[in-house]
Amino acid sequence: MTGRWLNIRKNWPLFVMLAPAVAILFVFSYIPMAGIVIAFQRFVPAKGLFGPQEWVGLKNFAYVFSLRNTGQVIFNTVYISFFKILLGILVPLTVSLLLNEVRRSWYKRTVQTIIYFPYFISWVILSGILFDILSPSTGIVNSFLGWLGIQPIYFLGTASVFPWTIIFSDVWKNYGFNTILYMAAITQLPQDLYESAGMDGAGRLRCAWSITMPGILPIVMLTAVLAMGSILNAGFEQVYNLVSPVVYSTGDIIDTLVFRMSIGSTTGGAQYSLATAIGLFKSGVSFVMISTGYYLAYRFADYKVF
């Protein structure tokens, strides 16, 4: 007992240091977590969060999942985020391997500097850019396609094309930045492996295939496992800015649906409880996926977040 007391007496400044952040997270993260009770109520905003609301059990969930629309939206979400995750690993991995083969360091640095940049631009600005360059009448992309003899494509207004516009523009924004991780992993590989392989007559490509690839496989697996957690996260900031009613059939995702049903409702019939129920479904699945991902990463790669 005295040991613990001594510990606290010596360490009280540590508690003081943590206090503001603990308080802020309590208000803006933990209270909203408790707010998921709305999903089990017939929520009337006037009565307030945690107010005397009427409890309805799982009725909201039953209703939400009986709508055909919901299944489509979940499918859209998984479809978009699955390909974002897949290409979001394969593209930066490939580019890292190619960059690693460039010996002129100024060239490598220049390419890296340029491809990192889009990562730092917001989806609002990038959406503005995409609307402009992808426009079927005046956009530079369709001008270029026209020059190749291809009919203009309405990238953001065709339901069959829209999800791929989302996937590719997301990969385009992020792949450069994500090469940092793989490039770092490559530079940490032991150099003597390359030297002895070189003495055995292995060429550069052979080395890339037989040393670099297997060498960074663990970090690739790690990113893949950790990315599982975002399978229901198709990217609200991006999709919200680019989606329009004509492409809802393939482009509406859980987050945009939740927003439209509730706070963003333009029809006046905000359905807080239903929207929270869908949101909770997403948070619940994500929680399980992220936790599993972290656990696997910890178990097999000794990855620790803290």
Place this chain on the structure above:
Amino acid sequence: MKRSLPEASFSFFNHAFLGCLALLSLLPLVNILAVSFSTGYAASTGKVGLWPVDFTVSAYRFVMQNKVFWNTLVVALLRVAAGVPLNLLLVILTAYPLSKTRKEFRQRSFFSWYFLFSMLFYGGLIPYYLTVQAVGLVDRFWVLILPIAVPVYYVIIMLNFFRQIPKELREAAEIDGAGHFATLFRIYVPLSTAAIATIVLLCFIMHWNSWFDGLLFIGNVNRQPLQSYLQSILTRPFDINQMARDPEQWKLIQFVNERTVKCAQIFIATIPIMVIYPYLQKHFTKGLLIGAVKG
């Protein structure tokens, strides 16, 4: 070592391919820039490629006359000025205790889980919205600052950096009788300038790029940050005649159109990122990797 023919040709195509990738990242921005310096007529015919057609700065002058643009720009600068120092202070204060070993700080695990769990589970948009409403932050400037005051991911980057500080230095400070606050601010902070620079730049970008909070919680467009205002301009058609409230703007309106004005605003909003980008690039590879790759 002499290079074989397949290797030489691979090298050539590799350089060419990577060059194309770089162009793919660069050209959209060059095109936007070219459109913003072209006349409205040239832009509407779709003739502008990578160089302005009928060069003019009318679109920029038109934007400069737009009061809402200036008001929201000021809000954006204020949120950066208030938000980033607060982020940095809280990141440093939070990372220090969490960087301790369990032996040094027995309650560390509890707090680690407290912060980790906030990243694992999200209460959802509606409970979050109602909470912010309940604490009375709606339509207040601080709604842009407080909810994102503790970026937990950056705390992790910082604490991993702190853990690399040699143990001897900490112990020497302790023997000299320095308390935790003194150790943090006199020893840890001066040794962590690279990590601190990274955190400052990342927080700057986080604040500069945030738009959803302003849109969600601030009703008066003049009090929204720039990106929230631009969201309403850039992602839907807008009528340029409605933006022209000023006689100066009416004079310019024949030289601009919706498209050139949008492009000018896109470019202006990107300038701050470009300005800090060289510093960012210098630091982030080093600073970020400590948090990310450590494994």
